[in-house]
Amino acid sequence: MAKVLVVTSGKGGVGKTTSTAALGAALAQRKQKVVVVDFDVGLRNLDLIMGAERRVVYDLIDVVQGEAKLAQALIRDKRLDNLSLLPASQTKDKDALTADGVAKVVGELREQFDWVICDSPAGIERGATLAMRHADVAVIVTNPEVSSVRDSDRIIGLLDSKTEKAEKGERIEKKLLLTRYDPARAARAEMLKIEDVLEILSIPLLGVIPESQEVLRASNLGTPVTLASPQSAPARAYAEAARRLGGETVTMSVISDKKSLFGRFFSRRAA
Amino acid sequence: MNLINLFRKKGSAPVARDRLQILLAHERTSTGRSDLVDRLREEILEVIKKHVAVDSDKVRVKMERGEAVSTLDIDIEIPTAISGKPDLATAAAKLAEMARTPEKAKATDKKSAAA
Numbered sequence: 001m002a003k004v005l006v007v008t009s010g011k012g013g014v015g016k017t018t019s020t021a022a023l024g025a026a027l028a029q030r031k032q033k034v035v036v037v038d039f040d041v042g043l044r045n046l047d048l049i050m051g052a053e054r055r056v057v058y059d060l061i062d063v064v065q066g067e068a069k070l071a072q073a074l075i076r077d078k079r080l081d082n083l084s085l086l087p088a089s090q091t092k093d094k095d096a097l098t099a100d101g102v103a104k105v106v107g108e109l110r111e112q113f114d115w116v117i118c119d120s121p122a123g124i125e126r127g128a129t130l131a132m133r134h135a136d137v138a139v140i141v142t143n144p145e146v147s148s149v150r151d152s153d154r155i156i157g158l159l160d161s162k163t164e165k166a167e168k169g170e171r172i173e174k175k176l177l178l179t180r181y182d183p184a185r186a187a188r189a190e191m192l193k194i195e196d197v198l199e200i201l202s203i204p205l206l207g208v209i210p211e212s213q214e215v216l217r218a219s220n221l222g223t224p225v226t227l228a229s230p231q232s233a234p235a236r237a238y239a240e241a242a243r244r245l246g247g248e249t250v251t252m253s254v255i256s257d258k259k260s261l262f263g264r265f266f267s268r269r270a271a
Numbered sequence: 272m273n274l275i276n277l278f279r280k281k282g283s284a285p286v287a288r289d290r291l292q293i294l295l296a297h298e299r300t301s302t303g304r305s306d307l308v309d310r311l312r313e314e315i316l317e318v319i320k321k322h323v324a325v326d327s328d329k330v331r332v333k334m335e336r337g338e339a340v341s342t343l344d345i346d347i348e349i350p351t352a353i354s355g356k357p358d359l360a361t362a363a364a365k366l367a368e369m370a371r372t373p374e375k376a377k378a379t380d381k382k383s384a385a386a
């Protein structure tokens with residue numbers, strides 16, 4: 001049965017789009033049929049992170065308004081056969097995204113894919129609530145930083161009240177994805193620790209993605225980080241998170257590619 | 272920088288944690304986020320499971336917030352074949368006891384009410 005997953009956070013710039021692309025690609029590599037859907041109308045970016053910006057013809061709003069068929073708007077990934085993108089509109093009015101229209105499109109996607117991953121816009125307004133509306137699972141992307149944690153708490157409140165599942169009195173699965181984590185700074189008590197964030201938000205942990213330069217490199221290339229540098233720390237962390245989403249139990253660890261000072265010096269000399 | 276500052280400079284993360292804990296405890300009471308509903312659902316499920324086999328998604332708990340009172344709507348679907356068993360009365364009694372929260376509780380058991 002298809003699962004609808006929303007990647008959400010409240011705060012902007014914490015890594016939702018990066019995570020949508022990376023988790024989508026990782027699940028697709030595990031032979032799942034995946035579609036990533038950009039709900040960030042007006043500020044679409046998922047196409048760029050996925051490297052499909054020049055292939056966008058129709059978008060989510062065209063489909064909602066009946067201007068295009070779903071099949072015409074879906075963009076098949078060039079690297080992974082079973083990964084598709086439904087882009088957002090850059091120019092159209094956000095209000096064109098109606099609740100009924102979204103329900104219909106998500107319903108159709110459920111029939112064609114195993115995973116429907118919705119990349120939420122920032123904020124707690126209509127765009128964000130529409131993105132989470134039909135979700136079975138929510139991945140709450142949080143940085144170890146006060147404003148991000150506070151906004152995540154607000155979003156958890158919305159997930160428990162504004163989603164279809166919540167309204168039916170059912171439970172929406174919520175999972176924390178802690179991103180841009182720097183274990184060294186956390187060890188020096190300069191940054192909130194994983195346990196701190198878990199204790200405050202009290203939802204289960206899906207994974208910890210370390211702060212890494214590989215993320216910027218992947219976005220420069222227009223390739224999800226799980227494909228751009230599969231051996232890098234963030235890629236491995238995302239791959240493990242994807243396995244957990246698939247129901248596997250994977251021991252939690254903080255994957256880091258920070259070399260020791262000696263290691264770094266040594267590898268530079270060796271290069 | 273003077274010497275005192277140099278020695279006093281500790282990590283700021285514990286301050287962040289404490290501030291967040293205080294702030295969010297306050298914000299949750301005003302915006303209504305609490306895990307009460309989640310906790311109730313889990314505990315209710317446990318009680319029911321002691322007596323009848325029930326699917327976890329067949330227990331629905333909903334909180335309707337009103338100005339003066341809120342209502343708690345509990346809806347449990349139980350296979351008809353066993354809903355006549357006396358054990359169910361015990362389960363219902365335990366439930367009623369559990370539901371004694373400040374909110375007005377209303378437990379509905381569709382199947383047994385119909386029977």
Ligand SMILES: Nc1ncnc2c1ncn2[C@@H]1O[C@H](COP(=O)(O)OP(=O)(O)O)[C@@H](O)[C@H]1O
Pocket residue numbers: 009011012013014015016017018019045122179180181209210211212213215216219234
């Ligand atoms: N683990 C990470 N390490 C380093 N930079 C990251 C990481 N995750 C995200 N970023 C960077 O943070 C910025 C915001 O990420 P993005 O995914 O667009 O966030 P959002 O969709 O939540 O607004 C981007 O510049 C991205 O490259």
Ligand SMILES: [Mg+2]
Pocket residue numbers: 016017018040045120
């Ligand atoms: Mg984004």
